[in-house]
Amino acid sequence: MFFQNKITEAAIRATLAKMVPPDPLSAHISGVVIAQKQVTLVVETAAGGAKTAGAKAMEALSKTMEKAVLGLKGVDAVRVVFTAAQPPAPQPAPAATHSDKAHAKKAPLETAHLGNIIAVLSDKGGVGKSTVAEHFDCALAGRGLRVGLLDADIYGPSVPRLFGLTEKPATKDRKLVPLQRYGLQIMSMGLMVDEATPVIWRGAMVQTALKQMIQDVAWGQLDVLVLDLPPGTGDAQLTLAQNVKMAGAIIVSTPQDLALIDARKAIAMFRRLEVPILGVVENMSHFICPHCNTSSAIFGHGGARAEAAQIGEPFLGEVPLTMRLRETSDAGTPLTALEPEHPISQLFDAMAAQVWQQLSTALH
Numbered sequence: 001m002f003f004q005n006k007i008t009e010a011a012i013r014a015t016l017a018k019m020v021p022p023d024p025l026s027a028h029i030s031g032v033v034i035a036q037k038q039v040t041l042v043v044e045t046a047a048g049g050a051k052t053a054g055a056k057a058m059e060a061l062s063k064t065m066e067k068a069v070l071g072l073k074g075v076d077a078v079r080v081v082f083t084a085a086q087p088p089a090p091q092p093a094p095a096a097t098h099s100d101k102a103h104a105k106k107a108p109l110e111t112a113h114l115g116n117i118i119a120v121l122s123d124k125g126g127v128g129k130s131t132v133a134e135h136f137d138c139a140l141a142g143r144g145l146r147v148g149l150l151d152a153d154i155y156g157p158s159v160p161r162l163f164g165l166t167e168k169p170a171t172k173d174r175k176l177v178p179l180q181r182y183g184l185q186i187m188s189m190g191l192m193v194d195e196a197t198p199v200i201w202r203g204a205m206v207q208t209a210l211k212q213m214i215q216d217v218a219w220g221q222l223d224v225l226v227l228d229l230p231p232g233t234g235d236a237q238l239t240l241a242q243n244v245k246m247a248g249a250i251i252v253s254t255p256q257d258l259a260l261i262d263a264r265k266a267i268a269m270f271r272r273l274e275v276p277i278l279g280v281v282e283n284m285s286h287f288i289c290p291h292c293n294t295s296s297a298i299f300g301h302g303g304a305r306a307e308a309a310q311i312g313e314p315f316l317g318e319v320p321l322t323m324r325l326r327e328t329s330d331a332g333t334p335l336t337a338l339e340p341e342h343p344i345s346q347l348f349d350a351m352a353a354q355v356w357q358q359l360s361t362a363l364h
Contacts, residue, residue: 007034007074015068016041031205033192037076038171039069042205077171081208109214109243114148114225116247116359118278119240121266125231128283129252130158131329132319133228136250138336139345139352141183145223148178148185150213152240153230154206157190164332165191175218182337187217207239214244224359231262241273247359248278250316255282255303263304267311276362278316278355280308285318295320314358316351319344 009032016029031042043065062080069078111117120133133149141147151159160166163184169176169191178185189209219225230236240246249270253263267277282304286295298321308315319325325344328335336345 007037007039007072009034011072012039012041012069015072016065019064019068037074038079039075039077040079040081041065041069042081042208044204077174079174081212109211111214111225111244113221114214114219114244115146115221115223117225117227117244118247118355119227119229119237119249119270119275120252121229121237121249121270122231122252122263127252127254128319129231130162130228131325132250132252132281132283133226134159134162134329134334135336135344135348136351136355137184137226138182138334139348140224140226140356142336142340142349143352143356145356146185146221147183148187148219148222148225149228150217150225151186151188151190151228152210152213152236153228154189154209154236155230157188157193159186159188159228160190162329162332163334168192172218175216176213177218182334185219185222187213187219189213206235210236210239211243214240224356237266237269238273241270241275246275247362248276248355250278250355251280251313252283253280253304253307254284255297255300260303260307263307264311267313277313278358279314279351280304281316281351282318284321287321290323314354316354317347319347 012032012034013029028044029041030044031040033040033042043061065080066078069075120129120136122129130151130153137147137149149159151157163181163186165179165181165186165188167179169179169187171177176187178187179191180186227240229240249266251263251266253260263280267280270277282302284299285304286297286301288295301318305315305318322344324342325335328338335342336348339345340349
């Protein structure tokens with residue numbers, strides 16, 4: 001599933017097929033991750049199987065698998081990750097429960113070194129959320145802050161393309177080393193999976209992958225970690241909200257009603273999880289003609305600003321759709337970093353200043 005050099009998933013699976021997992025653990029290999037010379041095995045156990053088998057049996061199975069795969073040519077390190085198959089779940093309640101909120105407050109993952117964790121999200125796809133996250137991050141870095149960007153969209157990562165990244169992350173002390181561009185530390189599933197290869201994972205595997213991209217990446221000491229979340233209000237959003245202490249969320253929408261309806265759902269979810277809303281961004285607010293410089297509201301205009309005012313949350317700004325923004329994004333060279341004096345770069349700098357002011361005030 002991941003970039004494969006001389007090590008192949010087929011060879012790994014053939015080696016592991018010769019093993020018989022010890023009872024009472026019913027387990028199978030649900031994912032094989034190859035990053036340079038490091039292999040990660042995702043082993044799915046039956047619901048309750050890991051608990052039944054006990055720590056010693058799990059450790060023995062892990063060591064046996066590690067030893068077998070290490071015997072393959074080109075493999076330098078092996079890591080085994082156990083996930084539990086999920087039993088059929090009851091129909092979810094429309095609103096987060098009190099236990100959801102309590103769990104969100106516990107934030108079981110250690111994230112003190114990551115500084116302020118900010119989610120950039122929208123319930124609807126196609127609104128340019130990743131582009132906003134990209135330029136917002138560059139604007140933060142341009143203000144002298146230590147910034148990380150985690151592309152948390154497991155199924156459709158966009159960050160590698162937006163930054164022109166093609167190399168694979170290295171490993172050091174059993175942790176992935178984020179790539180660096182424009183003063184940012186960047187990690188994405190797209191750095192490890194071929195762009196044309198679909199990630200066909202169940203919810204439990206996505207949850208495990210997201211947690212590992214938080215705790216098994218050598219982020220170093222950051223001031224801000226921005227999470228570029230996938231569309232929707234599902235596994236990824238809930239996993240991160242319940243496992244890390246978020247400083248706040250930025251909601252991205254286009255002006256039209258369809259996008260605003262979905263943006264309201266994202267706002268409602270994070271409010272219920274008691275994550276502060278740092279502001280609303282109206283992306284593709286209007287189109288600026290490259291020939292006559294006139295502005296056309298092709299998706300309507302002002303809807304996100306009006307929505308922010310109605311719900312009592314900050315409005316961070318209107319990002320126009322321009323040829324220059326599109327060209328630099330397609331080229332993997334963020335406009336905010338490439339041309340800091342450009343009007344759009346200045347707009348993102350103003351957003352970064354407003355958000356950082358909110359975070360600094362909250363800390364005092």
